[in-house]
Amino acid sequence: MEAAAVERSVVCVTGAGGFVASWLVKLLLSKPHYTVRGTVRDPDADLRRIVVLEFLKNCKGCDGGAVFCACPHAAGDAKNAHLKALEGAGERLQLLSADLMDYGSIASAVAGCEGVFHVASPVPSGRSTNPEEEVIAPAVTGTLNVLKACHEAKVKRVVIVSSCAAVFNNPDWPKGKVFTEDSWSDEDLCRKGEDWYLLSKTRAEREAFAYAAKTGLDVVAILPSLVLGPLMQPTVNASSKILLKYLKGEHETVENRFWNLVDVRDVADALLLAYENPAASGRYICSPVRIKVSDVISILKTLYPTYTYPKNFTEVEEGNVMSSEKLQKLGWTFRPVEKTLGDSVESYKASGILN
Numbered sequence: 001m002e003a004a005a006v007e008r009s010v011v012c013v014t015g016a017g018g019f020v021a022s023w024l025v026k027l028l029l030s031k032p033h034y035t036v037r038g039t040v041r042d043p044d045a046d047l048r049r050i051v052v053l054e055f056l057k058n059c060k061g062c063d064g065g066a067v068f069c070a071c072p073h074a075a076g077d078a079k080n081a082h083l084k085a086l087e088g089a090g091e092r093l094q095l096l097s098a099d100l101m102d103y104g105s106i107a108s109a110v111a112g113c114e115g116v117f118h119v120a121s122p123v124p125s126g127r128s129t130n131p132e133e134e135v136i137a138p139a140v141t142g143t144l145n146v147l148k149a150c151h152e153a154k155v156k157r158v159v160i161v162s163s164c165a166a167v168f169n170n171p172d173w174p175k176g177k178v179f180t181e182d183s184w185s186d187e188d189l190c191r192k193g194e195d196w197y198l199l200s201k202t203r204a205e206r207e208a209f210a211y212a213a214k215t216g217l218d219v220v221a222i223l224p225s226l227v228l229g230p231l232m233q234p235t236v237n238a239s240s241k242i243l244l245k246y247l248k249g250e251h252e253t254v255e256n257r258f259w260n261l262v263d264v265r266d267v268a269d270a271l272l273l274a275y276e277n278p279a280a281s282g283r284y285i286c287s288p289v290r291i292k293v294s295d296v297i298s299i300l301k302t303l304y305p306t307y308t309y310p311k312n313f314t315e316v317e318e319g320n321v322m323s324s325e326k327l328q329k330l331g332w333t334f335r336p337v338e339k340t341l342g343d344s345v346e347s348y349k350a351s352g353i354l355n
Helices: 019-029 045-056 103-110 131-152 187-192 196-215 238-247 264-276 293-303 325-329 337-351
Strands: 009-014 034-040 093-097 115-118 157-161 219-224 226-228 253-255 258-263 282-286 289-292 312-314
Touching: 009 019, 009 103, 019 034, 019 264, 034 103, 093 103, 103 131, 115 131, 115 264, 131 157, 131 196, 157 196, 157 264, 187 196, 196 219, 219 264, 226 238, 226 264, 226 337, 238 293, 238 337, 258 264, 258 293, 258 337, 264 282, 282 325, 289 293, 289 337, 293 337
Parallel strands: 009 034, 009 115, 034 093, 115 157, 157 219, 219 282, 226 258, 253 312
Antiparallel strands: 258 289
8 A cells, every 4th residue: 555645845945055054954854744945056156147048948957948947057066965965855855046136036946835944144254345235235135035035926934044143232121131032233233333244134134024014924033143063064154163263272362251052953943943833923032052151161171171272261241141932932942052062063073174
């Protein structure tokens, strides 16, 4: 007797090759009822566009007339090999070359999807010379392009990855009061301090909920803090670099700040929970761990005593506590920080970026 066919739901993950998105794709593929479309940035998109358009005319995989191409030449094979190696990827993962600033490519990617996870967003690697063009516009315009395309495609729910950066830069929030989803970072303060990443996440999230209110599109936002955990992608993301510098002895003296952090796998769990739970709505802070840098170093020393760690710590004023209570009430759970740190280091060693 043949097994009953599994009714599958098609969902799209933007920026599928990134740190958080890769784990989300893995999680979705572990559920047999999901078929995943992942959008990826082609690193040579501008150069290849003409070539690809010509190739599409005779591309058997695209039947010669596709609006977008889902064949390997459009998905950056080496950069996304970790996604293609996932269990279930051969049957239920489709990688599409798409640009958040190109509405047509995003609209093609989400067409026919029941749900969309908007994870892609620029994270500046250094000081930006043109923040409006390099950081803010891709975040804000890119998010609106995704939402407009989702509204047009009648997507049932969109879950976006925002950030605690859109919460904590709020001078009007009482000192010592626990940060909740009611707090928004002050955009003028972000601009004055040239905190472009904070500004981009705050504006993008505000615009997302404004668009949702105007159109009725179901939008839910997950706001992670510092995201750590094992790497899947071949590149080292910005948050992992923060931990790596403490393992490589780059600084003898460091500020003993409090870190608000979360495991990347727990972020993926939160995103799926926010999508699947009908009761989910609005914003959800995703930041279960609050720990001083000195305590992070202490845990790492216990697990890996041979690395060169900072020796001195300068005390700084501690900020307000973040609350993930709303997300936990939805049914979300998280890993111990020791597990997150240990698995992070093991992945760095396995990938060759740490001896």
